Amino acid sequence: MKILRATAFTIKKLPRQHRIALFSTSAIVVALTVWQPTSPLKPTATGQRTSVEIPLGALDVLSKQRHQETSVTLDEPEPLIEENSEPLGAVLDPTDPEFLAPKDELEQQLAQVTDVAHQHKVEPGETLGAVFSQYGLPLADMYRLIEVNRSIQNLRVGQQLEWSVDDEGRVKEFSIRRSAKIIDTFTLTAKGYQFKQLEESGELKPVVLTGRISGSFYQSARAAGLTPNQIQTLVQALQWRFDFGREARKGDRFAVTVEREFIDGKAVTRGDVKALYYISGRREVFIMRHEDGNFYDQEGRSLNRALRRYPLAKRYRxxxxxxxxxxxxxxxxxxxxxxxxxxxxxxxxxxxxxxxxxxxxxxxxxxxxxxxxxxxxxxxxxxxxxxxxxxxxxxxxxxxxxxxxxxxxxxxxxxxxxxxxxxxxxxxNAMKVPLPQAAPVPSAARSRFVQNANGERQKLLAVMPG
Missing domain, CATH: 2.70.70.10 (Glucose Permease (Domain IIA))
Structure with a gap:
């Protein structure tokens, strides 16, 4: 009691402005002690939540305190583990055969002679960095490409990007189809990336290649004049309808329309596959590329099987x-x-x-x-x-x-x-990369597509080996 009386007597002796400051500080301390910053809404007996009023002065003090704590936290190293994840040091090698499907003969043949081409169509709002992020491409390679030619950053909606990577995951080749006849290309050399703009100055014409299966589909297609990349295109386009590795049989017949560039009547480049007609016994398979770059069957139906983005019944954190x-x-x-x-x-x-x-x-x-x-x-x-x-x-x-x-x-x-x-x-990145969809040719363009497909099918049937 003596201590309290002495304290009260001392406070009375203080100037008026000092006493006000002391009482204000004490009120803030009490408010901060009672207030729970992590639970601003307290549950009541009925399960409802009620708000707690906080003095304005206490909020100012708390704000300064949090700012100071944040500054310290940013200077500290991040935790070595992430909750509900894997430790940072536990890296799984995605190329480990343990996690890969065994390759069949056709996949082995294609892997030996061609680099798998990855393709992406630019969507609204996408940047070069967003594309590299989606596909896990090295950002260091992106900056090197920009240094060679900054125009690589100028992407427009609908433009087709294509690239291949080496065994170490580095971007080996990168191209942007700017228009029907202009392609920007970047190629990795011993001295770094080299840029070239290719312009198809000749006339693009469809060419029909035909063949008959005598050994494997790959060997027979090569003998007919198809390139490994064109064979890869067909294999992927028909992966859900016809498996060339397991279902192709000796005696099967095929006809393929490819687009080639001609200068002065002479073919100088080998272009995209436009259509395929394949006959295996009583089974017939026809596909044709639409203007959107995708292949469809004769009725305009998609050849794809869709993939869902989330492998769970509902979304989790x-x-x-x-x-x-x-x-x-x-x-x-x-x-x-x-x-x-x-x-x-x-x-x-x-x-x-x-x-x-x-x-x-x-x-x-x-x-x-x-x-x-x-x-x-x-x-x-x-x-x-x-x-x-x-x-x-x-x-x-x-x-x-x-x-x-x-x-x-x-x-x-x-x-x-x-x-x-x-x-x-x-x-x-499964959460961002475009996923295959099973949608048909848009209704507005379907009748015209079907009409063109019927004409293309009859043309290929007419030149099919007997």
Missing amino acids: ISSSFNPQRKHPITKRISPHNGTDFATPIGTPVLAAGDGVVVKARRHRLAGNYVVIKHGREYMTRYLHLHRLLVKVGDKVTMGQRIALSGNTGRSTGPHLHYELIKNNRAV
């Missing part, structure tokens, strides 16, 4: 995004994350992203229980850290089918699903 350029905060080395992690509780049903065949279903020391599904010849999906597998190797699955239950197996910092989308054997 993304605990770690696709980032092949991610750096370790301590070592500063690239520690790529080639998939998307969803913070799913253990036992959450995992769904197939599309129709396909299970090519891997096993356990790995880092990936835990995992499943790999092959979708045609162009796409694969991977599902890691699973609790339980519901499929086995060889099973055919359909889009939306339950294939596993999510878990926390392998190297994992919490229950989650690690999901990867692989296109042409390279991991891409």
Whole structure:
């Protein structure tokens, strides 16, 4: 009591403005003690939430305090692990044969003679950086390309981009089709990237190539005059309708329309495939390219099978995004994350992203229980850290089918699903990259397409080997 009286006597002796400042500071301290900053809305007995009034002076003090704390936090290294994800050091090699589907004879033949061409049509609002990010291409290569010719950044909606990468993942060739006759090309050489603008000054004409299967489809198509890239185009276009690796038979006949450039009556380049007519016994397959760049059948129906963007029945929080350029905060080395992690509780049903065949279903020391599904010849999906597998190797699955239950197996910092989308054997951002759709030719253009397709089919049938 004596201490309190002495304190009160001392306060009374203070000047009036000092006493006001002291009482204001005390009120702020009490308010901050009572107020819970992480729960500004308190639950009531009925389950409703009520607001808590905070003195304006307390908000100013709190704002300054948070600003100071934030400044300190930014200078500290990031955590070494991410919640509901994988430790930064646990990097899965996407090219590890453990996670790849075995190649059949046709895929091996194509891999030996041609670089797989990756293609992308520029969408509204897309930049060069956005494209590189979607497909996991090295940003260092993008900056080198810009240094060679800054016009590479000038992308317009609808322009077609095409590139190939080397064994180390570097961009080997990159091209932009600016118009029907102008193509910008960038080629990696020993001295760096070289830029050329190619202009097709001749006349583009359709040429028909015909053949008969005597050995493999690849060998017979090459003998007919098709290039490896043109064969790759046909294989991918028909991957859901006709498998040239498994279904092509000796005696099958085919006719292909390709576009070539002629100067003074002489063919100087080999261009795009426009149409194919293939006869195997009583089975007939016809496809034709539309002006949108996609192939359709004679009735204008799509040849694709669609893929869904999320392999779950509902959306869960993304605990770690696709980032092949991610750096370790301590070592500063690239520690790529080639998939998307969803913070799913253990036992959450995992769904197939599309129709396909299970090519891997096993356990790995880092990936835990995992499943790999092959979708045609162009796409694969991977599902890691699973609790339980519901499929086995060889099973055919359909889009939306339950294939596993999510878990926390392998190297994992919490229950989650690690999901990867692989296109042409390279991991891409499943949340952003354009996915194949099964839509037909737009109704406004379908009747004209069907009419042109019937005429093209009759033309190819007339020159088909007897």
